[in-house]
Amino acid sequence: MSQSITRDNFDEWMMPVYAPASFIPVRGEGSRLWDQQGKDYIDFAGGIAVNALGHAHPALNRALKEQADKFWHTGNGYTNEPVLRLAKRLIDATFADRVFFCNSGAEANEAALKLARKYAHDHTGPHKSGIVAFNNAFHGRTLFTVSAGGQPAYSRDFAPLPPGIRHAVFNDLASARELINDDTCAVIVEPIQGEGGVVPAEPAFLRGLRELCDRHQALLIFDEVQSGVGRTGELYAYMHYGVTPDLLTTAKALGGGFPIGALLASEACASVMTVGTHGTTYGGNPLASAVAGEVLTLINRQEVLNGVKQRHQWFCERLQAIGQQTGVFKGIRGLGLLIGCVLDDRYAGRAKELSMLAAQEGVMVLIAGGNVIRFAPALIISEEEITAGLDRFTRACERFVSGGSS
Numbered sequence: 001m002s003q004s005i006t007r008d009n010f011d012e013w014m015m016p017v018y019a020p021a022s023f024i025p026v027r028g029e030g031s032r033l034w035d036q037q038g039k040d041y042i043d044f045a046g047g048i049a050v051n052a053l054g055h056a057h058p059a060l061n062r063a064l065k066e067q068a069d070k071f072w073h074t075g076n077g078y079t080n081e082p083v084l085r086l087a088k089r090l091i092d093a094t095f096a097d098r099v100f101f102c103n104s105g106a107e108a109n110e111a112a113l114k115l116a117r118k119y120a121h122d123h124t125g126p127h128k129s130g131i132v133a134f135n136n137a138f139h140g141r142t143l144f145t146v147s148a149g150g151q152p153a154y155s156r157d158f159a160p161l162p163p164g165i166r167h168a169v170f171n172d173l174a175s176a177r178e179l180i181n182d183d184t185c186a187v188i189v190e191p192i193q194g195e196g197g198v199v200p201a202e203p204a205f206l207r208g209l210r211e212l213c214d215r216h217q218a219l220l221i222f223d224e225v226q227s228g229v230g231r232t233g234e235l236y237a238y239m240h241y242g243v244t245p246d247l248l249t250t251a252k253a254l255g256g257g258f259p260i261g262a263l264l265a266s267e268a269c270a271s272v273m274t275v276g277t278h279g280t281t282y283g284g285n286p287l288a289s290a291v292a293g294e295v296l297t298l299i300n301r302q303e304v305l306n307g308v309k310q311r312h313q314w315f316c317e318r319l320q321a322i323g324q325q326t327g328v329f330k331g332i333r334g335l336g337l338l339i340g341c342v343l344d345d346r347y348a349g350r351a352k353e354l355s356m357l358a359a360q361e362g363v364m365v366l367i368a369g370g371n372v373i374r375f376a377p378a379l380i381i382s383e384e385e386i387t388a389g390l391d392r393f394t395r396a397c398e399r400f401v402s403g404g405s406s
């Protein structure tokens with residue numbers, strides 16, 4: 001059956017909002033994938049920071065199949081054991097007192113922004129509705145979240161956009177201070193801008209945002225959709241920074257590949273959301289919750305989190321060497337296993353081209369804008385897989401500088 005499907009079918013049948021690679025993966029194991037022709041790839045993309053435990057992890061398969069044999073879905077008129085266990089795990093592991101479950105990062109951010117508006121309405125009044133976000137941020141593709149995002153190219157075609165959102169300069173506290181005032185209900189920020197180029201926040205910037213939010217009774221929302229669930233070497237990046245938000249959104253790696261998102265909140269914030277004020281059909285679905293519960297159990301262990309820091313070293317040492325040897329990069333940045341290599345000015349705008357060469361050599365990498373190659377592999381990727389993948393990536397870089405696209 002799969003033999004009769006080709007990549008060309010994508011161009012015929014799919015709404016053309018993506019430009020997927022020229023090959024179609026059909027099977028995965030750990031940090032390796034195989035395409036229709038049986039060619040193998042080392043996966044440094046991790047499904048965009050989603051497959052934190054790689055592909056076909058036996059314990060995740062078991063959790064999914066065990067729940068699949070019981071029941072899949074009931075809707076929110078009934079709760080279920082997997083979702084309650086998952087909620088308790090998240091509460092025990094973080095600042096949160098309560099959790100709202102949904103299916104994606106965008107939905108989690110949508111819920112956070114709505115909660116912030118309602119919190120301000122209930123406690124102060126409807127004039128307190130301003131939202132401060134940041135240039136180059138990414139928060140999802142619903143109309144509200146894409147408007148909070150700081151890339152006008154993603155939102156302007158969908159105007160009129162929801163009003164009341166303003167953008168400051170990321171890592172520039174003075175520019176945020178100009179926009180945050182008593183009419184601000186929320187500040188939303190990624191501790192590490194992922195799509196925006198793998199740019200970690202400076203600790204003083206996040207501390208300063210916390211102080212400004214406290215001064216003006218605004219809620220501080222950390223969008224940890226990409227940075228969460230062990231990615232930085234801590235369970236959540238806020239733990240790395242030592243700055244605690246009022247609301248935190250998590251998705252991507254939370255399900256290890258099964259769609260799920262969550263909004264974590266303090267009791268004070270959560271209490272404004274009462275029966276009927278928000279919801280979603282699949283949120284807290286037992287299949288997703290069973291898998292996510294297993295993901296958290298496996299990742300929230302000191303040896304796994306320390307392993308992320310170790311792997312960061314392995315990656316960065318090799319990437320530095322590749323940069324020196326080929327001159328492709330002018331800098332390497334990121335935390336844990338979210339790493340960005342910034343292309344040298346000579347190669348500005350050509351990240352996509354390099355990523356396509358990498359795929360030809362048998363290694364999947366991500367881009368973050370036109371100038372950054374991004375790595376977001378499984379948190380448990382083996383040293384052997386890292387070495388093999390970086391060998392392939394080295395060949396791609398060599399071909400790239402020698403101008404050999406073919």
Ligand SMILES: *Cc1c(COP(=O)(O)O)cnc(C)c1O
Pocket residue numbers: 103104105106107109138139140141190194195223224225226227251252
């Ligand atoms: C991917 C991402 C989102 C959107 O998540 P979806 O599941 O695609 O809706 C939001 N915020 C950040 C920081 C992300 O990286």
